[in-house]
Amino acid sequence: MEDDMQTKLLAETPEDLSYAAELIAGGQVVGFPTETVYGLGADACNPEAVRRIFTAKERPADNPLIVHISDMDMLSQAAASIPEPAFRLAERFWPGPLTMIFKKQPWIPAETSGGLDTVGVRLPDHETARAFIRACGKLIAAPSANRSGKPSPTTAEHVLEDMKGRIPAIIDGGVCRCGVESTVISFETDGTPRILRPGFVTKEMLAVVTGNVLLDEALFRALKPDEQAASPGMKYKHYAPKAEVLTIDGSFENFCAYLEKHQGDGVFAMISNSESKCFPYPHLAFGDTPEEHCQLLFSRLRDADAVGAKTVYVRMPKPDGVGLAACNRLLRASAFRIIRV
Ligand code: TXA
Numbered sequence: 001m002e003d004d005m006q007t008k009l010l011a012e013t014p015e016d017l018s019y020a021a022e023l024i025a026g027g028q029v030v031g032f033p034t035e036t037v038y039g040l041g042a043d044a045c046n047p048e049a050v051r052r053i054f055t056a057k058e059r060p061a062d063n064p065l066i067v068h069i070s071d072m073d074m075l076s077q078a079a080a081s082i083p084e085p086a087f088r089l090a091e092r093f094w095p096g097p098l099t100m101i102f103k104k105q106p107w108i109p110a111e112t113s114g115g116l117d118t119v120g121v122r123l124p125d126h127e128t129a130r131a132f133i134r135a136c137g138k139l140i141a142a143p144s145a146n147r148s149g150k151p152s153p154t155t156a157e158h159v160l161e162d163m164k165g166r167i168p169a170i171i172d173g174g175v176c177r178c179g180v181e182s183t184v185i186s187f188e189t190d191g192t193p194r195i196l197r198p199g200f201v202t203k204e205m206l207a208v209v210t211g212n213v214l215l216d217e218a219l220f221r222a223l224k225p226d227e228q229a230a231s232p233g234m235k236y237k238h239y240a241p242k243a244e245v246l247t248i249d250g251s252f253e254n255f256c257a258y259l260e261k262h263q264g265d266g267v268f269a270m271i272s273n274s275e276s277k278c279f280p281y282p283h284l285a286f287g288d289t290p291e292e293h294c295q296l297l298f299s300r301l302r303d304a305d306a307v308g309a310k311t312v313y314v315r316m317p318k319p320d321g322v323g324l325a326a327c328n329r330l331l332r333a334s335a336f337r338i339i340r341v
């Protein structure tokens, strides 16, 4: 596409938010902050506006968008039937980084739902995100604001990098608190939640509310060629910088030995801050706790390109709690290539 539009950076002020709302009313696309990652918002019920999101992102048309609401009473505008556990989960985790999939209302267009009869809904825990949606007074469809396949954006600068010239405005809300996208769940016929994408709302946290929780088994492996994905996003390449990403699973000692053997032009390691203190080769550090790993992960993958990395060997964090979200994104960034050392 031609990148010839002027992209304005907006502030989190009432004036700028009403300007952003005018753009949305005119069928345009606006980048906005949430607590997870930046979103690329448009009127969820305007097919032409939604098509502009797909064009700006170069996203495959069968990958559905999450519909964002600012208040609980907007839920029924998007969802046609709501299983009972969803109300208890909303009570506990909304506003927050949880997306729930429901049967959609008939007026949610196929463009938004990727042709499915369901819709993912999220009430974000970010003041500006909610103020923006309220100013629009509409359901806001929004995928992550990266170009399809690239790491999700956690700052307005990241959005600008990918969307400059493609969208009229980005609301700058600083750095995203979580850094990875929301937990996505669907419901089994008996109301049991199934995690389709892990995030800051963990399996353990969901289980406190609903008892049983299922983890979709396709989370940790590539789909087979003829396999139907529970979530269309599962089948696409994701989160990859230009550099080749490989995940390494094993002790730090073995990781160091492996990296020593594989030194070369453009080779970088991605390790925790504490490990980086005694690591003699080029590296990027992504925090120490699972929460920090999530918060810094996409930013560091973008940094990998900025420093000219050709290959990035990432030391796999532990897949416990929030760490599962970091592992899932890294596995996808590396196209499920794990080196066990
Ligand atoms: O944190 C987030 O969820 C961010 C912010 C902007 O809210 N949004 C986000 O959207 O990550 P996106 O489009 O990048 O990822 C949405 C994922 C995709 O993998 C998509 O396939 C899946 O959710 N999804 C959306 N609607 C679905 C549906 N009706 N059924 C199954 N999967 C769905």
Ligand code: MG
Residues within 6 Å of the ligand: 143, 144, 152
């Ligand atoms: Mg995305």
